[in-house]
Amino acid sequence: MKQIDGSVTAVPGIKASGVQAGIKIKDKKEVALIVAEKPVAAAGVFTINRAKAAPIYVCQEHLKDGIAQAIVANSGNANACTGEGGMVDAYNMAKITADELGIDEKLVLVASTGVIGKRLPMDKIEAAIKLAAKSLSSDGGHDAALAIMTTDLAPKEIAVEIEVASSPFGKGGQGEFPVKIGGVAKGSGMIRPHLATMLAFLTTDVNIAPELLQTALRDAVDKSFNMMTVDGDMSTNDTVLILATGMAGNPKITAKNSAYHQFCAGLDYVTLELAKMIAKDGEGATKLIKVVVKGAKNFEDAEKAARAVAESNLVKTAIFGMDANWGRIVCALGYSGAEFELSDVDVWMNDLQLVKAGVDAGFSEERAKEIFKLDELSIILDLHAGDAEATIWTCDFSCDYVKINAAYRT
Amino acid sequence: MKQIDGSVTAVPGIKASGVQAGIKIKDKKEVALIVAEKPVAAAGVFTINRAKAAPIYVCQEHLKDGIAQAIVANSGNANACTGEGGMVDAYNMAKITADELGIDEKLVLVASTGVIGKRLPMDKIEAAIKLAAKSLSSDGGHDAALAIMTTDLAPKEIAVEIEVASSPFGKGGQGEFPVKIGGVAKGSGMIRPHLATMLAFLTTDVNIAPELLQTALRDAVDKSFNMMTVDGDMSTNDTVLILATGMAGNPKITAKNSAYHQFCAGLDYVTLELAKMIAKDGEGATKLIKVVVKGAKNFEDAEKAARAVAESNLVKTAIFGMDANWGRIVCALGYSGAEFELSDVDVWMNDLQLVKAGVDAGFSEERAKEIFKLDELSIILDLHAGDAEATIWTCDFSCDYVKINAAYRT
Numbered sequence: 001m002k003q004i005d006g007s008v009t010a011v012p013g014i015k016a017s018g019v020q021a022g023i024k025i026k027d028k029k030e031v032a033l034i035v036a037e038k039p040v041a042a043a044g045v046f047t048i049n050r051a052k053a054a055p056i057y058v059c060q061e062h063l064k065d066g067i068a069q070a071i072v073a074n075s076g077n078a079n080a081c082t083g084e085g086g087m088v089d090a091y092n093m094a095k096i097t098a099d100e101l102g103i104d105e106k107l108v109l110v111a112s113t114g115v116i117g118k119r120l121p122m123d124k125i126e127a128a129i130k131l132a133a134k135s136l137s138s139d140g141g142h143d144a145a146l147a148i149m150t151t152d153l154a155p156k157e158i159a160v161e162i163e164v165a166s167s168p169f170g171k172g173g174q175g176e177f178p179v180k181i182g183g184v185a186k187g188s189g190m191i192r193p194h195l196a197t198m199l200a201f202l203t204t205d206v207n208i209a210p211e212l213l214q215t216a217l218r219d220a221v222d223k224s225f226n227m228m229t230v231d232g233d234m235s236t237n238d239t240v241l242i243l244a245t246g247m248a249g250n251p252k253i254t255a256k257n258s259a260y261h262q263f264c265a266g267l268d269y270v271t272l273e274l275a276k277m278i279a280k281d282g283e284g285a286t287k288l289i290k291v292v293v294k295g296a297k298n299f300e301d302a303e304k305a306a307r308a309v310a311e312s313n314l315v316k317t318a319i320f321g322m323d324a325n326w327g328r329i330v331c332a333l334g335y336s337g338a339e340f341e342l343s344d345v346d347v348w349m350n351d352l353q354l355v356k357a358g359v360d361a362g363f364s365e366e367r368a369k370e371i372f373k374l375d376e377l378s379i380i381l382d383l384h385a386g387d388a389e390a391t392i393w394t395c396d397f398s399c400d401y402v403k404i405n406a407a408y409r410t
Numbered sequence: 411m412k413q414i415d416g417s418v419t420a421v422p423g424i425k426a427s428g429v430q431a432g433i434k435i436k437d438k439k440e441v442a443l444i445v446a447e448k449p450v451a452a453a454g455v456f457t458i459n460r461a462k463a464a465p466i467y468v469c470q471e472h473l474k475d476g477i478a479q480a481i482v483a484n485s486g487n488a489n490a491c492t493g494e495g496g497m498v499d500a501y502n503m504a505k506i507t508a509d510e511l512g513i514d515e516k517l518v519l520v521a522s523t524g525v526i527g528k529r530l531p532m533d534k535i536e537a538a539i540k541l542a543a544k545s546l547s548s549d550g551g552h553d554a555a556l557a558i559m560t561t562d563l564a565p566k567e568i569a570v571e572i573e574v575a576s577s578p579f580g581k582g583g584q585g586e587f588p589v590k591i592g593g594v595a596k597g598s599g600m601i602r603p604h605l606a607t608m609l610a611f612l613t614t615d616v617n618i619a620p621e622l623l624q625t626a627l628r629d630a631v632d633k634s635f636n637m638m639t640v641d642g643d644m645s646t647n648d649t650v651l652i653l654a655t656g657m658a659g660n661p662k663i664t665a666k667n668s669a670y671h672q673f674c675a676g677l678d679y680v681t682l683e684l685a686k687m688i689a690k691d692g693e694g695a696t697k698l699i700k701v702v703v704k705g706a707k708n709f710e711d712a713e714k715a716a717r718a719v720a721e722s723n724l725v726k727t728a729i730f731g732m733d734a735n736w737g738r739i740v741c742a743l744g745y746s747g748a749e750f751e752l753s754d755v756d757v758w759m760n761d762l763q764l765v766k767a768g769v770d771a772g773f774s775e776e777r778a779k780e781i782f783k784l785d786e787l788s789i790i791l792d793l794h795a796g797d798a799e800a801t802i803w804t805c806d807f808s809c810d811y812v813k814i815n816a817a818y819r820t
Contacts, residue, residue: 081736117769333460
C-alpha cells in the first residue's frame, strides 16, 4: 500500500467540485459534488441518533439497491429537525442534482452539515448545485473537501493505492490489480463513537459487489470513526458514503477472498487516517491523543475503559494544561464499568510510566513536560486483567472549544 | 418545614470546627470536624467508582453497626490511588481524631477531597486534627463548610426545622416533635450522578433506627445528588454522611410510619437544596440549569433523556453563550436512548416554546435573550410518549471550567 496525492478524484472515473453557495459563510465553498461516470456500487453508514436529519433518510432510500452515481453535500445548514418540509428539501437536492447530471434521482446521495433546525435556503442550494455540476473536474476533490468543512481548521483528504489479487490465493495467482481508494471528511464538533457531525465520502475503483462493499465499509467505520471521540456528542447528520466504480478491472469481488481482505486493509487505512485527522482537528484541540487500554478482561471492557478516559473532560483539560494528572485517568477508568483491581493498574504517557500497581510511579515531571510539547501523545493503561486491547483517538479540551461552541449559531 | 440559620451545628448536641492545615492552600481552612455528644445513629452513601479512595473503605468499615460519633474531613488531598499506605493514613486519621476526643476509633468517619495520587502529609493532618478538636464549638458549622471547599466559590450550608409526629397517624396523635436537619456540602468539579467529588455531611436530632436512617439517606441521595451533573465525571471520593443524635425526643422511628415520612421530606429538602447549591457553583458556571423531561414512556427514559441534555457539552456551551440553540438539545435527546418520535417533541426554555412538534416554534430571540439574563433557567422537553417525568440539575459550561481544570494540579 502506498499513499498517493489527492483524495476522491485520485480514483479514475470520479469527478468532483466544491462551490460557494451563500448559505452561512461568505466566500466559503459550501456545496460539494462527487460524481462517477456511470451508476456504480455504493454503500453508506449513518448516525444512530433518533433525531436523524432529512438527508439520512434520502440516502437510506436511495441505497436500497446498492447502486449510486453521485453525492451532493452542503455545509452551513444540517437540514435536521426540519420536519416534512426538510424531507422535501432533501429529496429536492437529489432531484436538482439528477436533473443537472441527466441521471435518475435515485442515483443521488445527499448529505448536510451545519446548524440544526433551520430550513435550507433552497434557491441558493439550487444555484450552487447547478454551478457545482458545471465545475466538475478530475482534480476537484480538494474543492469538495473544502466545501464540506464547518468549524474544521483544515480539509481532510487522503488517497492510497493498493493491489488486489485476482485469485482467491492472493499474490501470484493470475496477477494483481492496482486499486485506488480516496476520501474526504469533515469533523470538528459533535464527534463521538457511532459517528458524529462528521461526513466522510470515499471513492474507489475496485470492482466489488454492493453487499460486500457495505460490509467492508461497516467494518472499517467500526474500527476508525467509531473509535474516535471529540466531545461525546453524537450528531443528527453523521454519514459515511462510498462509491466503487469497478474501473480497476479486477475480477468482481463477490466473496470474502484475498482480494476482499486486501481491499479492506486499504479501506481501513484510509478511514483510520481520516478519523485521526478529525480527532486532531477537534474543536479547539491542540493535541491528538491515542488512548490504549491493554490487559482488559475482554474487548468490551477495553473499549469502555478507553472511551471513559478519552471522553473525560477532566483528563482532556489536564492534557491541555500540560499536567500529567494521572489521578483523573484512573478516576475515569474507575467509573468506566470495566473490571479491574486498582492495585494491578499501570499507566504510561508515551514511554513514561505514571502509575505502577495503582500508585504513583514517581515519574519525572521534566520528562512529562517534554512529552506535552509533542503534537501527538499516547495514554496507555494496562489493567493486567486479561488479554484484550482497544484504542480510542481523541484530542485535548481547550478554552477555544468553549469559545467556538458558545458562539456557533449566533 | 421552615429554613433556619446555620448548618450542621444548628442541630442540638452537634459541635463542629474547621481549621487551617497547610496541606495545599495557604491561609485556607482544610480540616473539618463534626462531633456528636455521644455515639449516635449514622449512615453513609458512597461513590460507586471502582477506584475508591481510602477513606471510603474506612467509613464503610466503621458504619457496619450504624453507629458513629464524629466525622473528620480534609480538603487539598483526596487520599485516592495511594495504595496500602493511603489506607494506613485514612485509619490513622480516625485514630488521631478518636484519641483527641477520647472515643473509640470505630466511631470516627473519614472523608478526603482534592488531588488524587499523593500521600497525605500526615504530620500536618495530625496537627490540624488536634487543633480542630480544641476548636469545636456549637456554631462551628460554617468553619466546617469552609474547610471542605476546594474549587468551590461559596460554602454550601443549610438547616431546616420540621415536625415529626409521635403516632403512626400523624398530626394530632400524641403531639409533634420539632426536629432539626442541618448539612454542609462541597462540590464543584467531577460532579455527576452517583456522586462526584462532592462531600455532604448532614446532622439531625431525630430519633431513628440506623437501618431506617440509611434507607432515608439512600432515597434522599437518589433524588438529589444523583440528579445533578456538572461535568459527567464521577469521583473516587464521593461521600454523604449523616449523624442522627436522637435528642429531639420523638419516639424512636423504627418503621416507615408518618414520622419517618415527615423526616424524609425534610431530608429530601435539605439534600436537594445542597445539590442545587453544588450545581450552581459548578466549576466556571454562570447559571443553574434545571432540565425537565416530561411525557416520557417511563422514568428510565425520562432520566436518560434529561441526563443526556444536562451532560451535553454542546448544550451547556450554547447556554453559556446565551444562544437558544435548541438543535443541540434535540440532538442530545436523540442519542439519549429514550424512545420518542421527533415529530411529537416540544421544547421550552422557561415559558418560551423553542420547538413545536419537532420543528422550530418560531420563537422571539429577544425574549430568549431576556431569559438568558437570569441566574437560573429551565429547559423543558415534552416527548408526548407517556406520563413519566425526571428532573436533572446542572450548570452551563464556560471557558473558566477549562481554565480551572487545566491548572488544577500544577
